[in-house]
Structures are given as C-alpha cells and as structure tokens.
Amino acid sequence: MTEPLGGWKRTHTCGELRGTDADRPVTLMGWAFRRRDHGGLIFVDLRDRDGVTQCVVNPAEAGAAHTRAEGVRSEFVLAVRGVVARRPAGTENARLPTGEIEVQVRELRILNEARPLPFPIEDEGDVDELVRLKYRYLDLRRPPLFQNFRLRDAVTRSVRGYLHGQGFIEVETPILTRQTPEGARDFLVPSRLSPGNFYALPQSPQLFKQLLMVAGFERYFQIARCFRDEDFRRDRQPEFTQIDVETAFLDRDDLLPLIEGMIVAVFRDVQGVELATPFPRLTYAEALARFGSDKPDLRFGLELVDLTELFRGGEFQALAQVAGTGGAVKGFRLPGAGGLSRKAADDLTAEAKSLGAKGLVWVKVTAEGLQSPVARFLEPVREVLLRRLGAGPGDLLLLVGDTMPLAAAVLGRLRVELAQRHGLVPADRRALAWIVDFPLFEYNAAEKRWDSMHHPFTAPRDEDVALMESDPGRALAKAYDLVLNGQEIGGGSIRIHQQPIQQKVFELLGIGKAEARAKFGFLLDALEFGAPPMGGIALGLDRLVAVLAGVDSIRDVIAFPKTQKGTDPMTDAPSPVPPVLLRDLGIRVVDVEKGKP
RNA sequence: GGGCUCGUGGUGCAGCCUGGUUAGCACACUGGACUGUCAAUCCAGAGGUCGCGGGUUCGAAUCCCGUCGAGCCCGCCA
Numbered sequence: 131m132t133e134p135l136g137g138w139k140r141t142h143t144c145g146e147l148r149g150t151d152a153d154r155p156v157t158l159m160g161w162a163f164r165r166r167d168h169g170g171l172i173f174v175d176l177r178d179r180d181g182v183t184q185c186v187v188n189p190a191e192a193g194a195a196h197t198r199a200e201g202v203r204s205e206f207v208l209a210v211r212g213v214v215a216r217r218p219a220g221t222e223n224a225r226l227p228t229g230e231i232e233v234q235v236r237e238l239r240i241l242n243e244a245r246p247l248p249f250p251i252e253d254e255g256d257v258d259e260l261v262r263l264k265y266r267y268l269d270l271r272r273p274p275l276f277q278n279f280r281l282r283d284a285v286t287r288s289v290r291g292y293l294h295g296q297g298f299i300e301v302e303t304p305i306l307t308r309q310t311p312e313g314a315r316d317f318l319v320p321s322r323l324s325p326g327n328f329y330a331l332p333q334s335p336q337l338f339k340q341l342l343m344v345a346g347f348e349r350y351f352q353i354a355r356c357f358r359d360e361d362f363r364r365d366r367q368p369e370f371t372q373i374d375v376e377t378a379f380l381d382r383d384d385l386l387p388l389i390e391g392m393i394v395a396v397f398r399d400v401q402g403v404e405l406a407t408p409f410p411r412l413t414y415a416e417a418l419a420r421f422g423s424d425k426p427d428l429r430f431g432l433e434l435v436d437l438t439e440l441f442r443g444g445e446f447q448a449l450a451q452v453a454g455t456g457g458a459v460k461g462f463r464l465p466g467a468g469g470l471s472r473k474a475a476d477d478l479t480a481e482a483k484s485l486g487a488k489g490l491v492w493v494k495v496t497a498e499g500l501q502s503p504v505a506r507f508l509e510p511v512r513e514v515l516l517r518r519l520g521a522g523p524g525d526l527l528l529l530v531g532d533t534m535p536l537a538a539a540v541l542g543r544l545r546v547e548l549a550q551r552h553g554l555v556p557a558d559r560r561a562l563a564w565i566v567d568f569p570l571f572e573y574n575a576a577e578k579r580w581d582s583m584h585h586p587f588t589a590p591r592d593e594d595v596a597l598m599e600s601d602p603g604r605a606l607a608k609a610y611d612l613v614l615n616g617q618e619i620g621g622g623s624i625r626i627h628q629q630p631i632q633q634k635v636f637e638l639l640g641i642g643k644a645e646a647r648a649k650f651g652f653l654l655d656a657l658e659f660g661a662p663p664m665g666g667i668a669l670g671l672d673r674l675v676a677v678l679a680g681v682d683s684i685r686d687v688i689a690f691p692k693t694q695k696g697t698d699p700m701t702d703a704p705s706p707v708p709p710v711l712l713r714d715l716g717i718r719v720v721d722v723e724k725g726k727p
Numbered sequence: 728g729g730g731c732u733c734g735u736g737g738u739g740c741a742g743c744c745u746g747g748u749u750a751g752c753a754c755a756c757u758g759g760a761c762u763g764u765c766a767a768u769c770c771a772g773a774g775g776u777c778g779c780g781g782g783u784u785c786g787a788a789u790c791c792c793g794u795c796g797a798g799c800c801c802g803c804c805a
Contacts, residue, residue, distance in 0.1 A: 170762030184765070204755085221763055229765090246756055249738050252766080253754090257738065260797050313805040333805085360804040361728095484730090484801080585805045694798070 131201075133239045138209050145181020149230040151214045156233060158183060159241070161271070162206045164252060165199075172199040176208060176233075179276060184223070184232040185210050195238035205244035205251065205271075211237040264699040266690055278679045278687045281400060285675055286353055288399035289373055292392045298349040298375070303338035305331060305355070311649055313585070314358035317368070325716035331357035334668055337653055339376040340587065340625055343664040344656040348378045353671065362694045364683040365617070365673055369692075373674075375622075376666030382608050382624050385665050386411075386564055389612070389620075393562065400678060405562065409612075413567040418535050422460070422542020424568075427616025428561035430554045432545045434460045434538055435518050437529065446507035448489070452531035459531040460538050461491075463519040464548055467526035468494040468501075475526075478544065482530060487540040491529035495521050546616060560677075563613050570594070570607040571638065579640040584609040586635055587653075588623040589665075595631065602638055612669065619674050622667030629657045 141157045160178035167173075172187045189196040195210075202208065212235040223229030248264075249257040251271050262269045270276060290300065309316050309330035316330040332338075334356050342350045354374045362368065373392075377385060390407050397403045410428070417426050420433050437459040441449035449459050475492045482490035493508060494501040495516065500508050508515060521527055528544060530537045549555050570590050571580035580602055582588060589608045590598060597605040608624035626632045632654065636646045647654060672684035685691040692698050712719065 164765075164767095166764050166767050168762055168764065168767075169760065171764075172762095173764055173767085175765070186763080188762075190762085218763070221765085223765060226765085232763095246737065250755070253739095258734085258797070261738080263797095311805095314803080336805090358804060361802080363804090364799075366804070582805055588805090693796090695796090699797095 131240065132242050135209065135241065136239070138211070138239070140209075143180035144176050144178040144183040145227060147183060147214055147228050147231050147233070149216055151231065152216050154214045155211070156214055157209065157211050158185070158233060159209045160207075161244075162202050162204060162208055165202055165204070167200065172196060172202075174199060174202060174208070174210075174235075176210065177273075181228060182226060183228045184217075184226070185212065185235050186232050187235045187238065191234070192236050192238075195235050198238050198240060199235075202240065203244065203246070205247060206240055207242040207244070209239040209241055210235045259693070260699055263691070263693060266700050270689065275686060278675070278681065279689065281679050282671075282675045282687055284400045285396055285671070285678065288396045289351075289353070289392060291399075292395040293349075293351045293375070296349070296388065296391070298351045298377075299347065301342060301347065301350050301352055303332070303335040303342075303352065303354065307332050307338075310337065314360050317357045317359050320715040320717055322714050333358050334372060335374050336585065336587070337650070339374060339666060340653065340661075340664065341656055343376055343378045343625075344659065344661045346378075346662075348662075349376075351375045354668075359696075362692070362696065364685070365676070367672070367684060367688060367691055368696050370684070370688075371671040373620075373669040373671050374666070375668070376664060378662040378664045380665060381663065382566070382610065382665065385622075385624070385667070386610065389667055389669075393612070396674075396678075397560070403560065405560065409562045409564055411564045411566050414565055414569065414606075415567070417565050418538050418542075422535075422538035422540070422545060423616070424565055425611065425613045425616055425618045426542070426563070426565075427546055427549070427555070428563055428613075429556055429559040429615055430549050432462050432464065432549055432554070434462050434541055434545070437461050437515070437518060440511050440514055440518065441531065444507075445510060446504065449491075449529075449531040452533075452537075457532055458534045458537050459529060460541050461519060461527055461529035462541060462545060463521045464526040464528065464552065466524050467548070467552060468496065468524045470494065470526055478528065481547075482540050482544065485540045485543055486536055487530050487532050489530075490540075490544075491527075491531075493527040493529070495523055495525045495527065497523045559615075561613075561615055565611040565613055566609075567591070567606045568609040568611075569603065570598070570605040570609075570635075571602050573603060577640070580638045582635070582639060583607065584621070584623050586639055586641075587625045587632070589626045589631070598631075598634055598638065608665065610667070612667070614674070614677055617673055617677065618670070619677070620667050620669035622665065624663070624665035627657065627661040627663050629654065632657060 138157055140159045144158055144160050147156065158176055160176045163175040163177035163182055165172065165174050170189055174185045174187065175182050176185050187196045187199040210233060212233040214231050215234050216230060217232050247268060248261055249268070251268065254272060254274055306319060306329040309318065309328065314333050316333065318328040318330055321327045321329060335352060335354050339350055352374045354372050355369055356372050357369050359368065360366070375389070387408065390409055394405050394407060397405050412426070414424055417424055419436065420426070422434055438453045441459050442453040444450050452459055478492060479490040491504055492502060500512055502508060516522070519527055528541060530540050532540070569583050570588065572583050574581045584607060591606050591608055594605040610622060611618050612620035626635065672687055675687040676682070676684050679687060681687065690698065690700070697703065
C-alpha cells in the first residue's frame with residue numbers, strides 16, 4: 131500500500147539534525163535502513179545520501195503511523211513527519227552524527243515498497259562481484275561506495291576551478307573519430323552511411339588537443355572519456371576518464387609546475403592536505419637504477435644498490451659472468467627479515483624466475499656470518515657487500531644479476547611486494563614524483579625498427595635532436611610521467627611542432643611519407659599552418675580518485691563499471707543485435723563461437 | 728594467449744583432502760511474542776538442479792575430464 135508525496139516537502143536531510151534542533155517540526159524522506167520492532171515502540175533508522183536518523187514510532191502517540199511502520203521492511207521508501215527530540219539520557223548513539231536526537235514520528239507515508247534484497251546494504255562485507263554488478267544500483271546505495279562519488283565530484287570540481295583560474299577552457303572532442311595506428315586496440319563503430327568503414331572510439335583526445343593548439347585555443351582541458359580494447363585489471367577498464375590538458379607556448383619546466391598546482395589544489399580542496407612542492411623529479415634512468423621501476427613507490431626506502439663492480443672477476447662465477455658481459459648485479463636490503471623461512475626464501479626465488487630472472491640470490495645476515503645457499507662465494511666480499519647495502523645482523527639481502535633493465539625490474543617488483551607484505555608502506559603517506567627524461571625510442575628487435583616510447587608526436591630534448599641521426603637509442607624525450615604511491619597517474623610530453631622533426635621521427639619509426647600522410651595527413655597539414663610550441667598531459671582521473679578514496683580498484687570510483695571480460699552483468703552488454711541493424715551496416719557475423727568446433 | 732584462486736538456499740561461509748546419515752552454521756526472509764532499541768531480543772518456520780556436462784564407482788557436493796562464469800596476475804595497455 132504505497133502513497134504519493136501528497137504535497138509533503140523535505141525540510142532536512144537525514145544527516146544534519148542535532149541536539150540544538152530539539153522541538154523542531156521536520157519532514158524527512160529516505161530509505162528504511164534498519165527497523166527494530168519492540169511490539170510497542172518501533173525504531174526506524176531512516177537513511178538518505180547524507181546520513182541516518184533514528185525515527186521512533188509510538189503507538190500511543192501516532193496509532194496510524196505505528197500500524198504502517200509494522201509493515202515497513204528494509205529499503206522501503208518512507209516519508210516521516212514529526213518532531214525532533216533529544217534522546218532520553220543514556221540512549222544516545224555516539225556512533226551516529228545524529229545520535230543525540232531522534233524524530234518522534236506523528237505521520238508516516240510509505241512512498242514505495244522493496245522486495246527483499248539480493249545482498250544487504252547495511253554491512254560492507256564482501257559480496258560476489260557478479261552480484262554486485264548485476265544490482266549495481268543497490269551496491270551504490272551502500273554509504274561507503276556512495277562517498278567515493280561525492281569525492282570524485284569534489285575532485286572534478288577542484289580541477290575545473292583550478293584550470294579555469296589558469297586561463298584554460300574546457301572543450302569537447304569527438305567520440306566518433308578516425309582509427310589511427312599504434313597504441314592499444316581500438317573499439318570500432320560501423321558507419322551506415324559509409325558501408326564497410328568504421329569510426330574508432332578515442333584512446334585519448336591526443337590528436338585533437340594538438341589541433342586545438344594549432345587552432346589558437348592556447349589552453350585547453352577536458353575531462354575526457356577514453357576507450358581501449360585491451361585486457362582489464364583492477365586499475366584498467368575498457369572506458370575510463372582522463373583529465374586531458376594541453377597548452378601552447380610552454381616548455382616542460384613551465385608545464386610541470388602548472389600541473390603540480392592542480393594536484394596541490396585537488397589535495398587541498400578535497401582532503402585538506404597541503405602537499406610540498408616542487409614534487410621530486412627522477413630521471414627514467416635513475417628511477418630504474420634505484421627502484422627498478424619507471425613508476426617507483428617512494429613511500430618507503432629499500433633502494434636498489436648496484437653491486438656489479440663487487441662481483442666483476444670474482445669467484446662467484448654466475449655473477450662474475452653477468453658483470454663481464456655488460457649486465458648488472460643489483461641488490462637491496464630488507465631490514466629485519468633475516469628470520470625468513472627456507473621455504474619463503476625459495477618461493478622468492480621462484481617468483482624472481484617467473485618474472486624473467488635467471489635466479490635470485492638470497493642472503494640472511496646473522497651475527498655469525500652469512501646464511502645462503504651460495505654463502506661460500508659471498509664470504510670473500512662479505513664486508514664490502516654489507517657496507518654497500520648498509521646491512522647488519524637480522525637483515526635479508528636479495529641480489530639479482532642479469533641484463534639491464536631486467537635485473538633491476540625483477541628486484542623492483544620484489545621490493546614493492548615485500549614492502550607490502552612486511553608492512554613497510556605507510557598508509558597515510560602520499561608520495562608524488564615526476565619521472566622525466568624518458569628515452570624517445572625503444573628498439574623493436576622483432577621488427578628491426580624503433581618504436582616511440584611515448585607516442586610519435588613527442589619532442590626530443592633540444593640538445594638531443596642531433597642524436598636522432600647518430601644514435602637514436604640515446605635520444606631523450608621531453609616526456610614525463612606523474613607517479614603517486616607507485617601508480618602512474620598521468621603522463622604527457624612536449625609535442626613536436628616543427629614539420630621536419632616530425633618527418634624524421636616517422637622515418638625512424640619506419641613510417642614512410644605516403645603512409646604518414648595517409649594516417650596522420652590532417653595533423654601534418656596542421657603543423658604546416660603555424661603550429662605553436664605545445665605540450666600537455668593526461669591524468670587518470672579514476673586512479674587519482676581511487677588513491678584519494680583509499681580503495682584499490684577503480685571499479686569503486688566508476689558508477690557502472692564492467693567485469694574483467696568487459697561485460698556488464700546489469701544490462702547484459704555487449705549483446706547480439708537484430709539482424710536488420712547488421713544488414714543496414716553491411717556486416718555479417720562469422721565465427722560466433724570463436725572458430726572453435 | 729597463459730597462470731593461479733573461487734563457484735554449495737537470497738547473502739556470506741563450513742563440508743571436499745580421507746566418497747557413505749536427513750548437506751551444517753550465521754545473516755536475511757515468513758509467522759508469533761515484546762514500549763528505549765540502535766547488528767534489538769526470544770520462539771517457531773520456510774527456503775538447496777551443491778555453476779553446467781560427461782566419466783569413475785554399488786554410491787559423487789566430495790575423485791577425474793571438459794565447459795561456463797567471477798576475481799587476481801603475466802602477456803597486452805604508443
């Protein structure tokens with residue numbers, strides 16, 4: 131038996147009433163969170179997006195309301211009218227912001243009923259992802275999850291405020307666009323009016339933002355949806371959102387502080403945290419050497435130390451050989467982990483091998499000496515080894531000798547994992563850093579050519595332009611990543627705005643003039659009509675919000691996310707479509723069973 | 728493309744290794760009692776193709792094979 135609003139107007143939210151509101155007549159609306167029926171008194175905890183307020187229905191004072199309240203079940207939609215009262219002494223609830231008071235109900239309306247729920251709203255216990263996604267609108271009713279979206283809103287508002295204040299204008303770019311080569315796999319959309327041709331959904335607004343600079347917009351930003359048809363992870367969804375920024379007439383060292391200002395504004399506005407600037411900068415080479423990663427987690431130490439020289443020509447054959455053939459020996463110290471079991475140590479070795487290393491040397495440092503399967507090879511260098519790593523009794527040392535960057539990368543992974551496992555990651559620390567001076571190219575051995583490390587429009591450093599001719603592998607780029615707590619949350623570059631340099635890059639990438647013209651002709655044309663120096667960055671909004679919210683999956687900050695296979699259990703997307711639609715598009719579906727017999 | 732974990736009433740789990748009562752527990756749900764609870768309490772009850780298919784066996788939730796789905800990871804993500 132449900133009723134219409136009947137002219138009732140909400141006077142307060144369920145989160146705002148306090149002791150000072152006593153005796154005030156109020157009208158609240160929301161969902162029945164919990165109901166406690168004492169036969170006489172019925173307590174209903176009414177929840178809206180702002181909080182929970184206890185409503186008490188007394189049969190002696192409001193008979194009709196009490197009769198209705200007996201039929202109320204979880205998640206019924208209610209409107210109550212009553213009077214705010216201080217709770218009787220001793221019955222206050224300190225866990226609720228509204229716990230000083232309750233609403234003594236005079237009238238109650240059931241605005242809508244609800245079936246028993248597939249999972250409880252009230253506790254935050256784990257529910258199967260599939261069920262959560264199928265009933266996502268119920269999952270989103272859970273207060274902690276909803277708070278993530280309030281936070282996300284605060285972040286985008288802060289970003290917009292800051293960038294507008296810096297003279298940026300927000301511009302939308304096409305969702306239906308042209309497929310361009312390289313990068314991730316594209317999502318394609320068939321064209322009815324051009325049968326056999328396809329739009330691609332943008333992996334990022336990369337080309338358009340450069341064209342806006344040629345257009346003279348000077349400072350552009352967009353909170354842009356991006357699409358990539360790759361395999362998904364907890365921090366990767368098929369569609370995600372970037373804060374996309376581009377400016378003209380700025381070089382790297384002017385752009386980075388501008389972006390730092392934005393991050394500082396976000397942390398200040400959203401969390402009241404004042405970040406120190408400038409953010410530390412590490413070169414790509416340094417990040418790799420010291421942390422074994424181009425997105426180092428700087429919340430903790432465990433820095434890698436280079437031990438190549440220590441083992442060169444020594445008795446430890448395996449490592450001596452690595453040192454003698456251009457490889458590197460790297461190591462780090464895990465303080466106080468010398469008590470690791472033999473099995474745990476062997477598991478680490480297996481893990482190092484699964485990451486691609488030929489092996490792992492583990493060493494327990496004790497007061498008596500070194501404990502390790504290869505201790506006798508290490509004894510001759512023990513003192514220097516301990517000194518270089520700053521190690522003492524009780525520590526665990528891990529060493530890998532291999533080609534670079536593999537040796538560092540393997541230890542870099544172990545570094546992060548062991549730090550987490552041993553509780554060495556301070557939960558409240560926010561470690562931001564810029565990684566700069568990325569190589570312009572990386573060599574693609576399979577195809578015998580160079581690939582862009584960032585993208586083909588990334589400018590080389592001014593001093594490295596000549597290197598593109600003589601030694602492309604050593605040319606460094608005006609590219610940069612922003613790293614937060616070991617996660618890449620953004621990346622960008624200064625773009626090439628001079629046609630000849632762009633041509634040279636295409637040449638090295640093995641993209642011929644005709645091919646470049648066919649694929650990026652519109653951009654090359656634009657570069658000939660007065661392109662200003664320009665650069666920008668794209669920040670992963672979902673990842674940034676996830677870190678701020680303290681959740682470890684971006685699913686918890688996206689309202690309607692998809693599963694790891696890219697499906698949506700709620701809408702059942704993707705789905706088959708009526709044949710007539712395919713006919714209009716000139717599309718025939720083959721190999722529906724993926725070609726399997 | 729590959730590896731690992733999981734799948735048991737609406738939800739969360741136990742049972743599986745070592746095959747053999749009526750598949751157990753908590754929450755939710757239904758009915759009843761109860762005027763100061765806040766995870767209300769107490770009593771009673773209903774609710775299960777053990778993801779699906781095949782095999783082994785006298786007998787399968789349990790062992791084997793396949794398959795589907797979810798998660799985490801590697802590859803991939805300029």
